[in-house]
Amino acid sequence: MEKKRDVLVVGGSAAGITAALTAKKFSKETSVTVVRREKEVLIPCGIPYIFKTIGDVKKNLIPDSVLLNSGIEIVLDEVVEINRGEKTVTLKSGDKIGYKNLILATGSNPIVPKIKGVDLEGIFTIKKDIGYLEGLMKALEKAKEIVIVGGGFIGVEIADELAKRGLKVSIVEMLPHCLQLAFDEEFCVLAENMLKNMNVNLVTNTLAEEFVGEGRVEKVRLSNGELLKTDLVIIAIGTIPNTELASRAGLKIGAQKGIWVDEYMKTVDENIFAAGDCAEKTSFFTKKPTALRLASIATMEARIAGANVFGLKRKNIGAIGCFSTIVGGLALGVAGLTENAAKSAGFNYVVGKASGPDRHPAAMPGCKELKVKLLFDKNTEKLIGGQVAGGVSVAEIVNMLTVMISRGFTAEEVATMQFGTHPALTCSPITYTVVVAAENALQQL
């Protein structure tokens, strides 16, 4: 007779762990089991940093103690089938586990483009797989010239790391700028300038059309006719939700290829929830499907799903989208919509800008220029987006902007917001950059 669990979670990365922890926090008596394939779990966002800063795949792990200390059971196996009628899952080992509620957190896989020669040796994607990444680390030891296909976050962060190792790095990006899906042009250029300072070769507006080599990749043929010599290729052009299991179980799949969920993170099945990269996301702004796949969104969704197995308590207001990165020592962050995103969503907006030293006086140590750009909806005057560049605090500044966006702060409300300042930690109270950017927008509203 199979085991029966109150909450069964499929997948052991950010969303799976958080969903399990949340369910257990809500009720200690609830039996919670996480089924995952991986013997050890990688910190997904830490992967770019294994190449230099961390230096070792094994130093970028989420310890099992996080789950075990909370009394959550871990099963190392793979769910191969969901039997919705009898409320069980079948494992690869042949075992079955019963569930009252199932949470799918099966994540996403890197996209492998259908480019000629993509199967040559020396071509890698960024898989969340320790053995595979150790293979990539080993291959890197012998490489001098690297081509990264894709200038999004992962591509740019890996370029930053590999350039620090002294490697000759090229990024091939099909859009006019790196990071262009995340930032407006002027912020992309700030990041690109940092990369150029590190001698990264940026080939934008260009496609990788063929990987050339005898068994092993030696060159990348680009859409501009150029042939880029290379010892190794890393492809980082995005991810696709891992929904095979859900699909086979007859669960609905959304327009962005994620498992369809309602605002409670519930699938079409009353007893099956989904969270994280595998789940379809709805935009906070447009209420339409969006392709935002971030670990922070994954954990937020998991906190909703993990609570809602006990009754529909928590609601998802839709993904705002907030992320940050650091390139060549410059931190960049974004909350909500960029100008491009606002335009395609049909917003009529005004932009408020401000910049200034992030310490006061600027003679204080560690002072950096802080650059803030805010977007306000012209009709409602509400904050719909923010982009920030500067020192490490940028990440928490965009988090603050995300909180404001979630509550519809108007430009007036941002301009008169309350905040604290300190000479060694922030901008001056007179020039607190977020406030000054809002004042700047107000002059156009």
Place this chain on the structure above:
Amino acid sequence: MEKKRDVLVVGGSAAGITAALTAKKFSKETSVTVVRREKEVLIPCGIPYIFKTIGDVKKNLIPDSVLLNSGIEIVLDEVVEINRGEKTVTLKSGDKIGYKNLILATGSNPIVPKIKGVDLEGIFTIKKDIGYLEGLMKALEKAKEIVIVGGGFIGVEIADELAKRGLKVSIVEMLPHCLQLAFDEEFCVLAENMLKNMNVNLVTNTLAEEFVGEGRVEKVRLSNGELLKTDLVIIAIGTIPNTELASRAGLKIGAQKGIWVDEYMKTVDENIFAAGDCAEKTSFFTKKPTALRLASIATMEARIAGANVFGLKRKNIGAIGCFSTIVGGLALGVAGLTENAAKSAGFNYVVGKASGPDRHPAAMPGCKELKVKLLFDKNTEKLIGGQVAGGVSVAEIVNMLTVMISRGFTAEEVATMQFGTHPALTCSPITYTVVVAAENALQQL
């Protein structure tokens, strides 16, 4: 015939500058004049850092260009009388200036306690006066042992600076802990431990009862009977609003000794506003007078006053209180109410706590332990306070908490908030400390 100004601002520090800039932003045609006594203006919060980090009073100035570039006139003089009937002010020079609207930003003065021997040479307060502070800097050059009376922000920050100069520093604080008006005990202890590591001698629960010396201070007699040898004394026990001018003009003064203002920052006179340390503050939480005097609150009030001279556009929701500091490299910040403050305000509250590394994995460089404590009202489940200790981002984390407090985020809403994370910049998305602290509180609600 005297000049007549649309907006006349009395005082040229944080509130005065911000009020003038705000008025000018609202209407470029408006004539705005700032009258101030000081030839040059100090950055008030930067003063503790002139002693070591900045090293020079003259590197801690707010340049006049901030005002002049916006077309604001500066008059170096002192307002000695407000003639409310004829809407003019009389200057020390004898000149008169007319106004349509007057904004008082006369600031505060350090409290000089009535302790025997307080007039001895070698005893200083922290006056916002360049010549005076240069005198203190000069006196410090010859000093080896220093006694600081008052373990609030200013006292602690100056102790941190002077200890870094290798001086033997004692802090005499009447409360059981340094920073106790700002933080709960466990956070005070974190700061105190940093000071102790720097060999600062903490004498808490103790009063300075007499300054002893022949012409010049040599010893401080304490309430515990001890005699502390010293070369120099700095008194930093708080400030008192500078309301003499307002008082003489018959304006109402509040219970906390500030100029009474309504939620629009308007005094009892239709055409006179007040902002900053000189103005009475109302607590966001209790709607009662509060003694919070911070540059960040001053500028928020000034942004309200500066706009409202054109009609009552902006409202003050009451001071939440948000500030941060750094002691021996540990940043500490607070938003809203501490446990002590919540108790005296009559709140029934629950506490949520969490701590963890502020990078992920913890092997990332610059990683510090981030400690978060949140207070939620037991009845409404709304966030009423937060205390945070860790790295430099602490200051923006408490700013984010302040935004949440201002909008009444419940523990559920904090627990399911949206945010971004990055390995080199923040906590992990699974353990984002603010969220985990909210989850912790939820288990008690």
